[in-house]
Amino acid sequence: MKIICKKKNLFCLLIYTKTCATADQEPEVGTNPVQVEVGDFDEAIDVEEETVEDIVDNPCLNYHCKKGKVCEVDEGNTPMCVCQDPSTCPPADAEFEHVCGTDNKTYDSSCHFFATKCALEGTKKGHKLHLDYIGPCKYIETCLDSELNEFPLRMRDWLKNVLVTLYERDEDNNLLTEKQKLRVKKIYENEKRLQAGDHSLDLLAHDFEKNYNMYIFPVHWQFGQLDQHPVDGYLTHTELAPLRAPLIPMEHCTTRFFEECDSDSDKYIALEEWASCFGLKEQDVDKDLII
Ligand SMILES: [Ca+2]
Numbered sequence: 001m002k003i004i005c006k007k008k009n010l011f012c013l014l015i016y017t018k019t020c021a022t023a024d025q026e027p028e029v030g031t032n033p034v035q036v037e038v039g040d041f042d043e044a045i046d047v048e049e050e051t052v053e054d055i056v057d058n059p060c061l062n063y064h065c066k067k068g069k070v071c072e073v074d075e076g077n078t079p080m081c082v083c084q085d086p087s088t089c090p091p092a093d094a095e096f097e098h099v100c101g102t103d104n105k106t107y108d109s110s111c112h113f114f115a116t117k118c119a120l121e122g123t124k125k126g127h128k129l130h131l132d133y134i135g136p137c138k139y140i141e142t143c144l145d146s147e148l149n150e151f152p153l154r155m156r157d158w159l160k161n162v163l164v165t166l167y168e169r170d171e172d173n174n175l176l177t178e179k180q181k182l183r184v185k186k187i188y189e190n191e192k193r194l195q196a197g198d199h200s201l202d203l204l205a206h207d208f209e210k211n212y213n214m215y216i217f218p219v220h221w222q223f224g225q226l227d228q229h230p231v232d233g234y235l236t237h238t239e240l241a242p243l244r245a246p247l248i249p250m251e252h253c254t255t256r257f258f259e260e261c262d263s264d265s266d267k268y269i270a271l272e273e274w275a276s277c278f279g280l281k282e283q284d285v286d287k288d289l290i291i
């Protein structure tokens with residue numbers, strides 16, 4: 001199956017990134033489709049591990065530092081993570097490698113961004129600085145109320161189509177787990193399913209009403225893809241970044257949508273909040289669907 005991508009289409013973004021990554025390398029099960037392409041945004045995740053064998057030669061080997069930091073050894077030959085000098089980041093080859101920070105400044109690459117953020121660690125400015133979106137900073141239109149309501153309609157449809165496409169391409173690639181496949185099989189075999197494509201908002205709204213049950217799993221699935229660090233039923237700003245960051249330049253309602261999705265404004269999007277902003281009924285929120 002060949003997918004012809006029109007510009008500004010999240011579905012193509014999701015599929016393209018997932019399937020491109022599987023073309024010449026082993027797919028990572030459970031990897032967020034977007035994350036494969038745009039790199040990780042694990043700014044808040046501190047992973048530090050070392051193995052005994054390598055320490056003798058190079059203490060920094062296998063000593064992982066979070067984004068924005070690099071490993072250096074001190075006088076005692078002990079490895080430690082220090083902020084990377086942004087000038088040591090590889091220069092960006094193309095404009096799409098630029099990123100826009102929440103300070104509305106364009107950074108050459110995510111490496112430059114995280115190195116800069118690291119240097120600000122401990123300051124109020126550093127705490128507030130996040131990677132906002134992929135690409136150079138640009139004017140993003142205000143999201144009107146009417147437009148905000150359209151966002152979940154398209155997003156739900158995309159998620160469903162992404163799952164169906166992953167299912168169709170799965171074979172031995174393990175794009176989906178067996179349990180996930182069973183769920184998607186039901187959607188795939190449903191004859192009333194809307195085929196992938198650009199549909200009018202009226203049609204999408206009508207389909208959601210008529211075939212509501214088909215959308216329950218895709219909404220849960222995407223939550224599970226993002227809720228990884230840690231797996232706790234809540235999405236942080238950082239966990240949401242792999243979905244948010246590439247989406248903002250294409251969909252100007254992204255920021256507002258996710259802001260309002262956090263209905264109790266505690267900075268976390270709980271599964272219940274997520275499900276509700278995608279239009280699922282309270283009684284259909286089910287932790288066990290995140291498989
Ligand atoms: Ca989490």
Ligand SMILES: [Ca+2]
Nearest residue numbers: 262264266268
């Ligand atoms: Ca919340």
